[in-house]
Structures are given as C-alpha cells and as structure tokens.
Amino acid sequence: MKLQNYTVNVHIKTRRLLGNMFGCVVVGVGVAGKVRIRDLLTPLASSAAEIFTLKGLVSRRMLEEVQGVRQMPLEEALTRSDVQVAFICTENTSHEDYIRQFLEAGKHVCVEYPMALSYNVAAELMDQAQRKGLILHEEHIELFTPAFKQLKKDVAGKQLEEGSLHFTGGPLKSGFGFLTFSGIPRLTWLVELFGELSFKAATMDEQPEKKHSKMTVQLLTKDQKPVTWTEERAEGLSRGKHIHLRFSTCTMTELPVGVQEPVGLFMQDTVLFGSKLQGSVPPEQLQTEMSRILHCFKLAEEIRRHCQDTKA
Numbered sequence: 587m588k589l590q591n592y593t594v595n596v597h598i599k600t601r602r603l604l605g606n607m608f609g610c611v612v613v614g615v616g617v618a619g620k621v622r623i624r625d626l627l628t629p630l631a632s633s634a635a636e637i638f639t640l641k642g643l644v645s646r647r648m649l650e651e652v653q654g655v656r657q658m659p660l661e662e663a664l665t666r667s668d669v670q671v672a673f674i675c676t677e678n679t680s681h682e683d684y685i686r687q688f689l690e691a692g693k694h695v696c697v698e699y700p701m702a703l704s705y706n707v708a709a710e711l712m713d714q715a716q717r718k719g720l721i722l723h724e725e726h727i728e729l730f731t732p733a734f735k736q737l738k739k740d741v742a743g744k745q746l747e748e749g750s751l752h753f754t755g756g757p758l759k760s761g762f763g764f765l766t767f768s769g770i771p772r773l774t775w776l777v778e779l780f781g782e783l784s785f786k787a788a789t790m791d792e793q794p795e796k797k798h799s800k801m802t803v804q805l806l807t808k809d810q811k812p813v814t815w816t817e818e819r820a821e822g823l824s825r826g827k828h829i830h831l832r833f834s835t836c837t838m839t840e841l842p843v844g845v846q847e848p849v850g851l852f853m854q855d856t857v858l859f860g861s862k863l864q865g866s867v868p869p870e871q872l873q874t875e876m877s878r879i880l881h882c883f884k885l886a887e888e889i890r891r892h893c894q895d896t897k898a
C-alpha cells in the first residue's frame with residue numbers, strides 16, 4: 587500500500603493557523619475524555635498544550651455541562667468555523683466513524699488509541715488526513731510512562747536473544763475490539779524497543795464463563811530472535827506488565843521504575859499533538875511515527891486473522 591512510504595506534507599493548514607489558538611471539542615466523556623477536558627482547561631504552562639481553547643464537548647448522552655464545559659451537538663462541532671480540532675475519546679468501535687466525519691469537515695483530529703480496528707481503515711484514514719493537509723494524531727500515552735522511558739534507555743545498544751511481554755488486566759469493556767487492537771500499546775512497546783517484527787504463530791484461549799481470554803503471540807525480530815507477546819484479561823486480574831528479556835550480556839526480569847515526571851501522561855500527549863499543529867515536530871519524526879503505527883496495525887490485523895481462522 588502506498589502509505590508504507592508515507593510522505594509527510596501536513597503543514598499546509600497548520601502554517602496558516604500558526605500563532606493562533608485552535609478551538610477544539612472533546613468527543614466522548616468517559617475516563618479518557620474527562621482527563622482531556624481537565625487538561626485542556628488547565629494546560630501545561632508555556633507548552634504547546636496552551637494553543638487549544640475548549641469550545642465544548644460532544645456526547646451521545648445528555649450531559650449539558652461537564653467541568654463547566656457546555657455540551658454541543660455533533661453537527662455543530664463539525665460545522666463551526668471556530669472549532670478546528672477534535673479530541674476523540676469514545677470507545678474503539680466508533681473511532682473510525684468520528685475520525686472520517688471530522689477530517690471530512692476539515693478538522694484536525696487527536697484520537698485515543700487505536701484509531702481504527704483494521705489496518706486498511708487506519709491506512710485510509712491517514713491517507714484522508716494527508717490529502718486534506720490535516721493532522722491525524724493517535725495517542726500513545728504508554729510510550730510516556732516512566733517505566734517505558736527507562737526501559738528504552740536500558741535496552742539501547744543491547745543484543746536481544748529472546749524476549750517476552752505479558753500484559754494482564756480486567757475484562758475488556760464492549761466496544762473495545764479484538765485483543766490485538768485494544769492491546770496495540772503493548773505491540774507498540776515491542777516495536778519501539780526491538781524494531782519491526784514479523785508474525786510467526788499465535789494461540790487464543792477463551793473461557794467466556796470466567797470472562798477470561800489469553801492470546802499468546804510468537805513474533806520474530808529482523809535478526810530472527812523470538813519475542814512472545816501475551817495479552818491476558820480476566821475478572822479480578824490486576825493490571826500489570828511482566829517482562830523477561832534475555833540479551834547477549836544480561837537478563838531483565840523486572841520493569842524499571844523510571845523517574846516520575848510532574849507532567850501527566852495525557853498532558854504529554856496533548857503537548858505532542860499541539861507541537862504537530864504548530865509544525866514544530868520534525869518531518870522525519872512524523873514519518874517514523876506513522877510507519878510504526880501502520881506496522882503495528884498490520885501486525886495486529888495479521889494476528890487477528892490467524893486467531894479467527896484457527897478458532898475451533
């Protein structure tokens with residue numbers, strides 16, 4: 587697909603607005619949406635998060651006001667000229683539809699991961715944004731966690747022999763899609779740490795009566811080193827990540843704690859999105875990020891197809 591060699595030329599509209607504020611709406615007022623509203627009302631001082639002015643929120647429920655922010659109909663958000671940006675914080679199954687509508691209306695979009703539930707749709711949406719000269723930003727706050735930042739430093743320069751990442755958490759809420767898509771942050775971690783991966787095998791174990799699902803995926807690095815990704819969800823299972831990384835020189839069995847930062851994870855993401863709108867993120871960085879996002883979607887899709895085809 588042509589987006590594999592994605593060319594970044596998304597500064598057309600952003601340059602025109604450089605130095606201006608961007609009116610925005612938050613769509614979907616769940617856990618993530620409420621944090622976005624809070625952060626947009628109190629942006630990090632002297633950062634690119636300050637370029638946003640929150641004009642309202644969009645919800646399928648009748649909420650009227652949340653944190654003093656007025657609800658507005660979707661149609662109004664799509665047509666108002668002082669709304670240039672949408673933060674989409676709804677459940678995963680609805681992301682595609684909202685993104686299409688806001689891009690079609692000429693608005694920049696920040697969407698909570700995953701932007702879509704298939705590779706083709708993600709590629710199409712990125713293509714749509716590119717054609718319209720708009721930013722389509724996919725949130726990946728798990729890349730901002732202190733543990734991941736430290737792990738990335740610790741792994742740098744080491745030769746991986748074999749690795750595993752096992753994620754556990756409570757049952758998925760409905761509307762969050764297949765495990766590879768709701769779990770794309772873990773895949774993103776692995777790709778950020780070890781480069782592009784190829785799919786080798788996967789198994790899926792589901793016990794609906796216990797709300798238990800466990801997917802175990804065998805991946806290979808470019809050097810053909812095995813990496814196992816396990817995504818396990820069940821009632822009462824606490825949220826956590828367990829690693830086992832064997833390098834030529836040492837073995838890591840625990841995630842590093844990292845350095846706690848004063849800026850929240852969603853705020854860091856808003857700053858990154860704001861920097862993209864200001865045109866201050868280098869094109870090479872945008873290119874690398876988009877290639878990584880598409881690579882993860884491609885893998886997620888391949889694993890899902892395999893699991894569904896081999897389902898008894």
Ligand code: NAD
Binds near residue numbers: 614618645675699
């Ligand atoms: P959520 O279940 O809290 O909200 C999801 C949707 O359900 C929202 O549109 C919300 O408006 C709606 N909703 C929530 N409560 C409702 C209610 N009582 N009645 C009717 N509708 C209701 O989910 P979330 O955790 O906010 O996740 C939203 C998106 O953010 C997802 O794409 C998720 O992957 C992403 N995300 C969440 C977090 C997090 O920490 N929660 C972190 C990163 C990304």
